[in-house]
């Protein structure tokens with residue numbers, strides 16, 4: 001089976017964050033020889049209660065709602081551990097800030113509108129043509145979950161068209177952030 005076919009077989013599983021996945025994480029971390037503490041469990045609980053994406057500072061706030069004694073260093077160290085075992089992934093917003101995918105769901109990229117700031121998930125099947133071309137032409141395995149494409153959403157692109165912004169200007173405002 002080709003790599004492309006394997007990638008295709010993995011698509012369509014954008015959000016598979018079953019509660020069981022979260023419950024199994026402490027054991028996975030202990031098995032890899034790392035410590036799991038009550039403070040870290042607070043971070044996991046806050047992530048499990050989050051839908052979509054959350055920034056580090058957003059997560060600190062969510063943790064403090066559960067346990068006011070939570071420190072940012074605990075949150076960031078726990079995020080590092082969770083990312084190291086592949087339980088979570090991050091991408092970047094327009095300002096470069098890390099945004100964490102809440103849920104062990106990884107198969108999507110991000111479309112971020114630089115005009116209105118709206119964010120959409122780019123499903124793996126929609127990104128397959130681009131990822132396959134990078135693999136074929138460059139031998140490059142792109143990280144879909146880390147991919148953010150800035151540009152204009154459909155609403156803002158339509159608005160720009162009617163206000164006379166040229167397609168070249170609109171293209172100029174877009175960029176890739178692999």
Ligand SMILES: [Zn+2]
Nearest residue numbers: 090091092146
């Ligand atoms: Zn990054």
Ligand SMILES: [Zn+2]
Nearest residue numbers: 053091101108
């Ligand atoms: Zn995401």
Ligand SMILES: [Zn+2]
Nearest residue numbers: 113116153156
């Ligand atoms: Zn927009």
